[in-house]
Amino acid sequence: MERHCTPEQLLAWLDGELADAALEAHITRCEECRRQAEEWGTASDAYRNHLDRSKQEAPPPPRAWKDTTELMVQAPAPARGRAWMAIAASVLIGALAIWRFATPEQVSAAELLRKAESSVSVQNAGSRISVRSKRDKMVRPAVWRRVRVRGASEDRLRGLFASANYDWDAPLSARSYNAWRQSVKVRRDSVDVQPQMYVVHTEPEGSALREATISLRKSDLHPIACHLQFRDNEEIEVSEAAADGEAETPATPNSNRIASEPQQPSLPIAAPSIELQVAEVLHRIGADLGDPVDIESTGGTIVVTATGLDPRKSEQLRAALTIPGVELRFVTPQQASSAEQTQEAAPPVRRAVRDWEQRLSGRFTYEEFADRVLAATEGMTARAYALKALAERFPVSKEEQLSATERASLEGIAADHVAAMRTQVQRLDQLIAILAPTAESVAAGAASGDWHARAQRLHTLSTAADLAASALFSPDANANPQAIRAAVLRVAAALEEWR
Amino acid sequence: MNIEEQFHRLYTEAREDVYHYLLTFQLDPASAQDVTQEVFLRLYSAWKSEGQIRNPRAWVFRVAHNLGLTTRKRSARWEPMEESGPPAGAADPEHQTLHKERAQRIQEALKELSSQQRQVLHLRAEGLKYREIAEAIGIQVSTVSVFLTRALTRLRKAIE
Structure with a gap:
C-alpha cells in the first residue's frame, strides 16, 4: 500500500522546498494528499495575500530608518575583537564624524536614554565610581544593593539625591537618570553630539535639581559621567573611578565608618554571581525547563519575569527567589496561554494504529507507546534547551568572573541537566529499540573541550532526534524507526562526551 | 560579499518585514521601529563577533521575537489596524x-x-x-x- 505524505512533506512541497519526483507523482495520483495540499495551499495563499495587504496598510515607521553605517558604529564591539576590526571601527567612526560634520545629527534624549538603559551591561555593576561635591568626595561601587552602615557625609549626599528623587544607589546609570527625568513633569532636554560621546542635558522645573547632565559613550551608550546642579548651588560630579587605581573610600570626613564595620560589607555582589544565584534557584525548583521565566539584566538590576505561571509555581518562585538586587515580576498574559491546551484535540488521527501495535508486539497500545515516547522526547529536549540556555547565559567571559565555588556550582547545574537527559535518552532508546532492535553503531565524534560548544551540540542533536521521533505521530505509519534510533543514539554518543 | 555588504543588504531587505512582525506584538510604531533597529544593531555585533551566522534572516526574526516580547511587557499596548482593505485597483x-x-x-x-x-x-x-x-x-x-x-x-x- 502506498503511503500518504506527511503534513511536513506536503507543506514543504507547497512552499517549493521539497523537489521530489516520487512525492510529486504520489500527490498527482493520490486524491487524499492532493485534496489536502490544495486546501492548505489555498489557505496559505490567502494568508500571504492578507499579510501583504496588512503590511501595505500598517502605519509606516514614524522616522526615517537609520543608515547601516550608523548602526555599525553603534553596535557593541565584540568581546575579543581582532585588530582589523578595531581599525575598521575607527574608519567607520571617522567616516561618520565627517558625515556628521556635514549634517547636524538630530538625536532624541528620550530615545537615547531608553537605548542606553537597555544596552547597559550588568558587568558594569561591579565597577566603581567617584562622587564629588563641594564638601565631600568618595569612591564607591557603581551600584549598591545591600543595607549598609552609612556615614554623615554619605547621609548628606543621600539626602540631596532623595530631595531630587534621584537614585543614590546607582547614580551613574542611564536608568536612574531617565527615572529622575521622567519624574519631572516639565523639562527641557537637549543632546550635544560630540565626537566620542552624547551629552544629554536636562533642565527641569519644580525639582530640587536646577539642571542635570549625563555623558554617554557613543560606541555602547555606557554612562561615563553625570553632573547634577542643585538649586541650593550644591554641585555633584559622578564619574567612573579608574579601573585599579582608586580603592573604595567612604565619604569624607567620616573616613573610618565603613572600615570599622567590616562585617557589613558595602561591596555589591558581582553581577555574574547574582545571575548564577538566580540560575541555581530556578534550577532547584525546576523552573529552568521551559517555564516562561525570563532573566534580564538591565541597568545593573536583574529582573526575573514569570509569565503565566501556575499559582503553585509562582508561590515557589516567590519563596525561593529572595536575592538582594533581584526583582521578581509576575505577568499575566493577555491572551491566556491555556488557549494552546484547550484548543481542539490533535488533528484527525489517520494513522495506521493497528499496524503500529502489531510492530509493538503487544507490549504497549499505540497510545501508551506514543505517551511514553512523547514524555521522553519532551524530557530530553527540555534539558537540552535548559543546558543551551545556561551556556548562553554564562559565556566564557562571564564564567571567568565567577569564583571557583561558583564555577563548581555552575558545573553542578550543567551536570544535573546532562544526567537527567541521559536518563530520558536511555528511555527513548529502549522504546524505539522495540521497533528497531538492531542499531547501527554511532561514532561518539571528537569530544570538544568547551562545555558551551558541547551544550550547543547536544541541543542540535536532540532537536534532530525530536524531529525524527515526531514522524511516529504523523498521519501515516511511514516513519523509519531505524533512522529515529540512529538519531537518538547520536544524542547518547554526544552525552558520552560529558563523562 | 563581505559582512558589511551582507548586513547592508539584509537590513535594507528585511527591516520592513521585521517591523511588521513586531507590530503584531501590539507595539506602537515608534517602539516597533526602535526594536527593529536594535535587532539589526545586535545582528551586526553578533556577526562581527562570530564571523558567520548560519541564517541571518532567521536570526533576525528570533531576536525580534524575544525583544518584542520584552518590550511589550514594559510598554502599553497599542491596538494595531486589523482590517485589510480591498487590493489596489479593485474598483469594482x-x-x-x-x-x-x-x-x-x-x-x-x-x-x-x-x-x-x-x-x-x-x-x-x-x-x-x-x-x-x-x-x-x-x-x-x-x-x-x-x-x-x-x-x-x-x-x-x-x-x-
Whole structure:
C-alpha cells in the first residue's frame, strides 16, 4: 500500500522546498494528499495575500530608518575583537564624524536614554565610581544593593539625591537618570553630539535639581559621567573611578565608618554571581525547563519575569527567589496561554494504529507507546534547551568572573541537566529499540573541550532526534524507526562526551 | 560579499518585514521601529563577533521575537489596524464587497488562533523553516507542524 505524505512533506512541497519526483507523482495520483495540499495551499495563499495587504496598510515607521553605517558604529564591539576590526571601527567612526560634520545629527534624549538603559551591561555593576561635591568626595561601587552602615557625609549626599528623587544607589546609570527625568513633569532636554560621546542635558522645573547632565559613550551608550546642579548651588560630579587605581573610600570626613564595620560589607555582589544565584534557584525548583521565566539584566538590576505561571509555581518562585538586587515580576498574559491546551484535540488521527501495535508486539497500545515516547522526547529536549540556555547565559567571559565555588556550582547545574537527559535518552532508546532492535553503531565524534560548544551540540542533536521521533505521530505509519534510533543514539554518543 | 555588504543588504531587505512582525506584538510604531533597529544593531555585533551566522534572516526574526516580547511587557499596548482593505485597483464595488467579506473572515479566523499559532503562520510566510520557527518562539519542532496545520485548516474553513 502506498503511503500518504506527511503534513511536513506536503507543506514543504507547497512552499517549493521539497523537489521530489516520487512525492510529486504520489500527490498527482493520490486524491487524499492532493485534496489536502490544495486546501492548505489555498489557505496559505490567502494568508500571504492578507499579510501583504496588512503590511501595505500598517502605519509606516514614524522616522526615517537609520543608515547601516550608523548602526555599525553603534553596535557593541565584540568581546575579543581582532585588530582589523578595531581599525575598521575607527574608519567607520571617522567616516561618520565627517558625515556628521556635514549634517547636524538630530538625536532624541528620550530615545537615547531608553537605548542606553537597555544596552547597559550588568558587568558594569561591579565597577566603581567617584562622587564629588563641594564638601565631600568618595569612591564607591557603581551600584549598591545591600543595607549598609552609612556615614554623615554619605547621609548628606543621600539626602540631596532623595530631595531630587534621584537614585543614590546607582547614580551613574542611564536608568536612574531617565527615572529622575521622567519624574519631572516639565523639562527641557537637549543632546550635544560630540565626537566620542552624547551629552544629554536636562533642565527641569519644580525639582530640587536646577539642571542635570549625563555623558554617554557613543560606541555602547555606557554612562561615563553625570553632573547634577542643585538649586541650593550644591554641585555633584559622578564619574567612573579608574579601573585599579582608586580603592573604595567612604565619604569624607567620616573616613573610618565603613572600615570599622567590616562585617557589613558595602561591596555589591558581582553581577555574574547574582545571575548564577538566580540560575541555581530556578534550577532547584525546576523552573529552568521551559517555564516562561525570563532573566534580564538591565541597568545593573536583574529582573526575573514569570509569565503565566501556575499559582503553585509562582508561590515557589516567590519563596525561593529572595536575592538582594533581584526583582521578581509576575505577568499575566493577555491572551491566556491555556488557549494552546484547550484548543481542539490533535488533528484527525489517520494513522495506521493497528499496524503500529502489531510492530509493538503487544507490549504497549499505540497510545501508551506514543505517551511514553512523547514524555521522553519532551524530557530530553527540555534539558537540552535548559543546558543551551545556561551556556548562553554564562559565556566564557562571564564564567571567568565567577569564583571557583561558583564555577563548581555552575558545573553542578550543567551536570544535573546532562544526567537527567541521559536518563530520558536511555528511555527513548529502549522504546524505539522495540521497533528497531538492531542499531547501527554511532561514532561518539571528537569530544570538544568547551562545555558551551558541547551544550550547543547536544541541543542540535536532540532537536534532530525530536524531529525524527515526531514522524511516529504523523498521519501515516511511514516513519523509519531505524533512522529515529540512529538519531537518538547520536544524542547518547554526544552525552558520552560529558563523562 | 563581505559582512558589511551582507548586513547592508539584509537590513535594507528585511527591516520592513521585521517591523511588521513586531507590530503584531501590539507595539506602537515608534517602539516597533526602535526594536527593529536594535535587532539589526545586535545582528551586526553578533556577526562581527562570530564571523558567520548560519541564517541571518532567521536570526533576525528570533531576536525580534524575544525583544518584542520584552518590550511589550514594559510598554502599553497599542491596538494595531486589523482590517485589510480591498487590493489596489479593485474598483469594482462587487469585488470590493467580496474582498472585504473574505478579509473579515480571515481576520476572524486569525483571532481564533492562539498567538503562537499566528506567529508560526507569520514566520512561515516570512520564509523561516520549521527548526528556525521553533527556535524563534521557543517551541518544539514537531509542535510547529501541528500549529501550522491547525492554523491552515482553520483558515481554509474560514474562506470556504
